[in-house]
Amino acid sequence: MHDLIQKTLDRLNQNGGLAKAGITTGSGLVYYDLEAEAKRQYPVLAPIRKRMPRIGKKEAGQGLAVHWNYISNPNSQGVVAYVAQGQRGGQLTPTVVPMVATYKGIGLENVVTWEAEYAGEGYDDIRAQAQRMTLDSLILAEEPELLWGNTSQSFGTTPTPTGVQATVTGGTIANGTTNFVYCVALTLQGYNYALLQSPVAVVPVITRTNAGVSSTTTINGGVAAISAASSAITTSGSNNAIVASVTAVKGAVAYAWYVGASAGAANAYFSQITTINTATILTQPSTGQQANYAGSATDYSANPLAFDGLITQAMTSNGYFSSLDGAKLTPDGANGIVEFDAALKYFWDTYRSGIDRIYMGSQVIRDATKAVATGSGNAAMRINLQNDTDSLGNLTGSMRLASYTNKFAYNGAMDIPIEIHPNMPDGHVFFDLEKNPYPTADIPLARAVRTRRDYFMVVWPIVDRTWQNGCYADEVLQVYVPYGMGLISNIAPGIA
Numbered sequence: 001m002h003d004l005i006q007k008t009l010d011r012l013n014q015n016g017g018l019a020k021a022g023i024t025t026g027s028g029l030v031y032y033d034l035e036a037e038a039k040r041q042y043p044v045l046a047p048i049r050k051r052m053p054r055i056g057k058k059e060a061g062q063g064l065a066v067h068w069n070y071i072s073n074p075n076s077q078g079v080v081a082y083v084a085q086g087q088r089g090g091q092l093t094p095t096v097v098p099m100v101a102t103y104k105g106i107g108l109e110n111v112v113t114w115e116a117e118y119a120g121e122g123y124d125d126i127r128a129q130a131q132r133m134t135l136d137s138l139i140l141a142e143e144p145e146l147l148w149g150n151t152s153q154s155f156g157t158t159p160t161p162t163g164v165q166a167t168v169t170g171g172t173i174a175n176g177t178t179n180f181v182y183c184v185a186l187t188l189q190g191y192n193y194a195l196l197q198s199p200v201a202v203v204p205v206i207t208r209t210n211a212g213v214s215s216t217t218t219i220n221g222g223v224a225a226i227s228a229a230s231s232a233i234t235t236s237g238s239n240n241a242i243v244a245s246v247t248a249v250k251g252a253v254a255y256a257w258y259v260g261a262s263a264g265a266a267n268a269y270f271s272q273i274t275t276i277n278t279a280t281i282l283t284q285p286s287t288g289q290q291a292n293y294a295g296s297a298t299d300y301s302a303n304p305l306a307f308d309g310l311i312t313q314a315m316t317s318n319g320y321f322s323s324l325d326g327a328k329l330t331p332d333g334a335n336g337i338v339e340f341d342a343a344l345k346y347f348w349d350t351y352r353s354g355i356d357r358i359y360m361g362s363q364v365i366r367d368a369t370k371a372v373a374t375g376s377g378n379a380a381m382r383i384n385l386q387n388d389t390d391s392l393g394n395l396t397g398s399m400r401l402a403s404y405t406n407k408f409a410y411n412g413a414m415d416i417p418i419e420i421h422p423n424m425p426d427g428h429v430f431f432d433l434e435k436n437p438y439p440t441a442d443i444p445l446a447r448a449v450r451t452r453r454d455y456f457m458v459v460w461p462i463v464d465r466t467w468q469n470g471c472y473a474d475e476v477l478q479v480y481v482p483y484g485m486g487l488i489s490n491i492a493p494g495i496a
Contacts, residue, residue: 152302190202355431
């Protein structure tokens, strides 16, 4: 009997039966160290909104839109001021420009189930978190609208691209093939939404399912009508690629490119998206989104549900615009940038005004820094050495262009702050005017967000076992001096 028991115990030990007995961490009898309250680890970067005045009701009511007039020239006919003895002077003819900005609504919604609220008790206020996330998301949606919103600038049909064969390392287009290139101009909305797709694809119309009663909203996707096909581009040799370009579309943020081996949009497939109006095409795609996607022949660039942002108002009101068409920023040999000076000179020569801030993306701010610091002939540098023991022998590397001198300012040279902006794609620089440039003008400020209803939170009545909230605003961007802003687009990486 003793032998039988021992054999049984030995077999259990051999199979791990008793060896695994007892309490381990795998038993689950452990404390769960969870810090209370969820951490919101996302940036809410909205510098333009932060600096923009917000003005509510000014009169008895606000109606559908804000209306105002401005006089752009008190003497549009250039009547001379000389007078003869005893006679009167000539009569002026002012130029009066009527303006209108229509209010538009923005809003987002969130929902918390009752079970989520129960389960979160003692950990976090789940409903409060949901409302905060809704507000943050609306702020993040409003910022690009204030900058790039577009309700009035229709791109139409994208210009027909041109292309040439090039020998490029990494080029894999076969020898002797024929290629046809198509192009689509995109707004910021069109660009961002295309990048959200997997795989990347242009979306001309967005159909959004709304909260509450079953309904959908159709939203123009910020996509121009597709171009006609380029002329045939035939390759020869090895390492073949195509360098394609298209005439710049004023106000476009990006361009989608399609390539086909034979004529016809049905034979062309998506290649890439660039934030400049040129592209180096290394391969001839044979799968992916076709150039004749649904809606490709229709212009969906303007969005009737949006209001015009700063850049759109500048582009439609004789603001400054320059396209480098794939060229790089050019150092001027005197610690300046040729393209920046051309813009600043334009503002003074045309409107006797300057600007208050320059916004750009990460690539451009790096290149602008190089252009000022290391460009050909740019040798005027200053090194500050701290005279203390803690700094002895220390050297800090790198630098950042923090401001740019406007040598065309009325009261002498003026430093313009430079900022990186989360909604400025690479290849673009925006010259912003925040203050009234004409002290004698009858305007209180250069621009403001006019609100019929500023941010407000709605907690909807209970219709099911959920808590539903929405954050909304009803507003429009009123810009008194839209022509005082400008845009440089299609800047290639690097410096000339």
